[in-house]
Amino acid sequence: MMLHIPEILTRDQLESIRAGLNTASWHDGAATAGPQAVQVKHNRQLPADAPQSQILADMVTKALKAHPLFISAALPHIILTPRFNAYEGGGHYGNHVDSAIHFDPLKQISVRTDVSCTVFLNDPEDYDGGELIVEDTYGAHEVKLKSGDAILYPSTSLHRVEPVTRGVRLASFLWVQSMVRDDTRRQMLFDLDMTILKLRQTLGDSAEVVTLTAHYHNLLRQWADL
Known part of the structure; x- marks a missing residue:
């Protein structure tokens, strides 16, 4: 199931998150990719232990938990700590499937990934490209949402992020171990x-x-x- 969830984050929350990301020290996103994904991952990522990470992640987690559509669709048992990435200058992420098990370095737990979630942090007009493409039995679905909106999709899905050719695409991404794995x-x-x-x-x-x-x-x- 793919689901567009509007207005996860308010304008004030978005401004606070973007302000925190503007002063952050980013690392190469390939450092956290698996053996297959590392070959196709070209972006920047906020380290989990960065000073801003926990504060910004808590804002996203609280917003998700407060949204009834997210709770109904994901049926979360465990929400992994949200992470943050940036794509620019041709940055992209080729076709891949998310790892079945993710280790959360802040919670110090390993979690089965059932549901993937991307929360868009800036508007489509801010950048060219950067579409999230999710493939399933019905074909390829292109996703590029306004800031504050989120997309949920099964973690078993083949997906990619198209190259960003202008501006910067900012997003928060996370995984959920659902109470219902199927x-x-x-x-x-x-x-x-x-x-x-x-x-x-x-x-x-x-x-x-x-x-x-x-x-x-x-x-x-x-x-x-x-």
């Missing part, structure tokens, strides 16, 4: 949750809505992997 089941639960919300707006807590809500929680209870 993407199809997460999609079913998300669709059911959205249907329940719409029905509740028109019918209130009718007997039918209560029954559907019970089915949702019983499915989640059956499929949750904790």
